[in-house]
Amino acid sequence: MRTIKDVAHELGLSVSTVSRALNDKPDIKKETREKVLEAMKRLNYSPNANARSLIQKKSNMIGLMLSDITDPFFSEVALGVEDVFSKVGYQIIYGNTFLDLDKEKQFLSNLLERKIDGLIMKPGKLDAELMSLVERLEVPVVLLRKLDENEKHLNISTIDVDHYMAAYKAVEYLINIGHQNIGFIGMSKDVNEEEERLNGFSDCLRDHSLEHSVDNVVISGTGIKHGGTGIQRLMEKKPKITAVFAANDLLAIGALEWLAKNNYRVPEEVSVIGFEDLEISSLHWINLTTVKLPRKKIGTQSAEMLMHMLSSENFEKKEVELDTQLIIRKSSGNKQINS
Amino acid sequence: MRTIKDVAHELGLSVSTVSRALNDKPDIKKETREKVLEAMKRLNYSPNANARSLIQKKSNMIGLMLSDITDPFFSEVALGVEDVFSKVGYQIIYGNTFLDLDKEKQFLSNLLERKIDGLIMKPGKLDAELMSLVERLEVPVVLLRKLDENEKHLNISTIDVDHYMAAYKAVEYLINIGHQNIGFIGMSKDVNEEEERLNGFSDCLRDHSLEHSVDNVVISGTGIKHGGTGIQRLMEKKPKITAVFAANDLLAIGALEWLAKNNYRVPEEVSVIGFEDLEISSLHWINLTTVKLPRKKIGTQSAEMLMHMLSSENFEKKEVELDTQLIIRKSSGNKQINS
DNA sequence: AACGTTTCCGGTAACGTTACCGAAATCTTT
């Protein structure tokens, strides 16, 4: 491995001069700079980023903490983040946590040692110990969800969509096309964004004076299979239901599958609506009405926010909300009069 | 940010002693070690990995170069890699290249500056300039595909599945259930693994003395849509076809969609078989017979190979082939006698 | 030709850590 010293020695120059050439700094003659750059190429010299980080107290690396990169949501976010940062010479250290607190803490303390310049993360709970680690990083942070009321004091920026309003509007759409008995299928009480979606669902029903009780909400679990078990339980509790709002597309697809297998006609007998707009949701067998999330944009915009915080001296925290879009497909339709 | 000096000064010790405590080295009394560790916690000290890397000439970081993290194949590979390396305290720097040579070179030269310890990569072409960058890294490398004949001299390990044999066996299965007119839909001539799959397809037909000409091969493009255009062109050229082997699941799904829209019965009139076994391929509407790839295992095993190379003094390159599995579902069936 | 400016370059220190060597402190043996 060649060092700046080798280059300096090769040309009979000092390391300072070579460093100046390398970093496009002033106080160096044009010709000597060119000579240096040429020698660098010839000697296959490549600067040592670790040494540079050490003295500049800036690593040009950022951390990206997400729960599961195989989740299409996160992989697109990751793509967006990389898209932005690779253009400005930052490297990304990524880690999957599966919302496991220990893994999250482990990853954060690794980042702490690496002296990263910034962090984009989607943790589970904002545990006190976790937040203490985040604070010790002493770098700007972008959180990929909203802050709860008791977290508002934290000095970190956030970016997210308005889950509440998106759900509200989706349910309102169902009501507008005639549905009066609408069910909800969720995966877990512990997920922030699902709670917001459920609140939007509930408030919308209440605002339209429609029946709403524990009977039209089922929390079944995560994944396609639980969409099936979810709607099954829902139909048992409330056979009159004509429309279902699922907390995400996978659940909705599972529900569609169950309905098909049990000879329900969609949307004539039951309308189904999802949340996220996965790529497969537009397949003609599925054709799911759903709420489209700007996944890649969440990635790019969070990266741009972080970039901005990195460059501006005293940044103030921002809380950004991105728009969603209701994509109407064939899994939803007017309530039939004779059903 | 606290340094080792702060800890040393706090206890009236030397930095050497503190370093010894930090790294569990000998030549230190048990009690002083405990005192030091306690002081580190109290002062919120965290070692600086960059400084450590500098003197140890070892960064504890590895590079992961893939084409597109939103591709389920790569995201699972990435998960597997992270799974293995996070357990041993390595960080992963990842980058998407979209098989763009410039992006690949850019990423590699970034890794060069970072002084990574190892690299796992899936590049497009093994361009000479690219390989020169890889060699300059002077670290063990695992390639996520096979080496061509003219690349065999390269001192890098590989891991991949046997695309040729997997395709061969898939086509043989179609032949065994009675099909004699089988078509192939591919996405591009430039993708190594597809070429292998096509060779397996061709050789299998030839070995069974079945008709094989340019007429039963269509190269249409990438993505679900091109599965539709692909099969359409295939049916125009060869209306007698009763089975189709698609180079990947997305193409197969596109083909299924086209068949459904054009009132072909699957598998009664046309059997369809894919390659990869995406999660959605098992949805009951699709139910695609396909070749299952051990995606996560490719990730974990490549990581373990790299780990091994990192620890052993003089590693020899290995070329590993993982098994595939033919998953038979309802998109394929016996050739009907009267068709 | 002497002076002041500007341009360009070199030397030294520093970043935070570990490697290495030598010396102090403690323990063992006689």
Add this chain to the structure above:
DNA sequence: AAAGATTTCGGTAACGTTACCGGAAACGTT
């Protein structure tokens, strides 16, 4: 209690780079 053996510690150099300061060289002015 003195000698040696062992344990424990400190000081210094080094990793590869940039920051900073001072001075030499080149230029322009009178």
